[in-house]
Amino acid sequence: MKFSCALLLCVACFCSACGFDRNDTVVVGSKNFTEQAILGELLAQQIESHTHLKVERRFYLAGSYICQQALLAGRIDTYVEYTGTALTAILKDPVERDPQAVFQRVRTEYAQRFSLDVLPSLGFNNTFAIVVRGPDARQLGLKVISDLSRAANQWRAGFGYEFMERPDGYAGLASTYGLKFAAPPRIMDLGLLYRALLDHQVDVVAGNSTDGLLAANDLTVLEDDRQYFPPYEGVPVVRAETLVRHPELRATMEALSGKISTADMQKMNFAVDGQHRDTAEVAREFLHSKGLL
Numbered sequence: 001m002k003f004s005c006a007l008l009l010c011v012a013c014f015c016s017a018c019g020f021d022r023n024d025t026v027v028v029g030s031k032n033f034t035e036q037a038i039l040g041e042l043l044a045q046q047i048e049s050h051t052h053l054k055v056e057r058r059f060y061l062a063g064s065y066i067c068q069q070a071l072l073a074g075r076i077d078t079y080v081e082y083t084g085t086a087l088t089a090i091l092k093d094p095v096e097r098d099p100q101a102v103f104q105r106v107r108t109e110y111a112q113r114f115s116l117d118v119l120p121s122l123g124f125n126n127t128f129a130i131v132v133r134g135p136d137a138r139q140l141g142l143k144v145i146s147d148l149s150r151a152a153n154q155w156r157a158g159f160g161y162e163f164m165e166r167p168d169g170y171a172g173l174a175s176t177y178g179l180k181f182a183a184p185p186r187i188m189d190l191g192l193l194y195r196a197l198l199d200h201q202v203d204v205v206a207g208n209s210t211d212g213l214l215a216a217n218d219l220t221v222l223e224d225d226r227q228y229f230p231p232y233e234g235v236p237v238v239r240a241e242t243l244v245r246h247p248e249l250r251a252t253m254e255a256l257s258g259k260i261s262t263a264d265m266q267k268m269n270f271a272v273d274g275q276h277r278d279t280a281e282v283a284r285e286f287l288h289s290k291g292l293l
Helices: 002-023 034-050 063-073 083-090 099-114 134-140 145-150 161-165 170-177 190-198 240-245 248-254 262-273 279-289
Strands: 025-031 054-061 078-082 116-118 128-133 157-159 204-208 219-222 234-239
Touching: 025 034, 025 063, 034 054, 034 078, 034 248, 034 262, 034 279, 054 063, 063 078, 063 083, 063 099, 078 083, 083 099, 083 234, 099 116, 099 234, 116 240, 128 134, 128 145, 128 190, 134 219, 145 170, 145 219, 157 161, 157 190, 190 204, 190 219, 234 240, 234 248, 240 248, 262 279
Parallel strands: 025 054, 025 078, 157 204
Antiparallel strands: 078 234, 116 234, 128 204, 128 219
């Protein structure tokens, strides 16, 4: 009997200790691509450097839906989402193109529906980017997407399958800007778009504004002068319960607000994908450069 009581006491102490450890641990998640792993590492290192909390990393989760479910189930405490994705993929709302309106809508609905806090933008917008070769842009004076209509009827376009199908993709772009290319756009694997552009197999592609290769090649992103594309600002999403349990987290994470420009994100993506550098090292270097470490 004494042995049983002692055993139960040990188990109780062990469970209590486990709970204590979890209460002092923040779990940072990410989706399953390079930029997300970098962002997760930035959040993790920021928390580790400015609080006494331990950080567990659960990166490369399979997309927005999985990350959202992980948040709601308490398997992760925070990750970085994109406002346009939150609006259309999670909330199932229509496309809205005003960045502040999208942010406010997402912030309000996430709080009311899910008890999740959406923190201010990290500073960059990872939206679609209409990209042409730099020499072509300079020779033809191409600066905005509207300018593309002057050359489109002689040019070949290359787009990913998703861009051809989604509501904020090719069909609406062509209608909004009056674009008619020399032939129907080639549907290409995303990993081949920039190589095809640089090799003159196509003349214009739709990439992403934070793609690392944009910072490493003579390419020009045409400005979306008619604001066709919705905003995809990177915003940390955090469980409200986590912020109540660790109130120091809000200020710690909000210290990153506005600190990451699109150019910064491009460079970090290229450092990992193009130069094959370690994700944690790239994140640490960036935080040092901003005086955050």
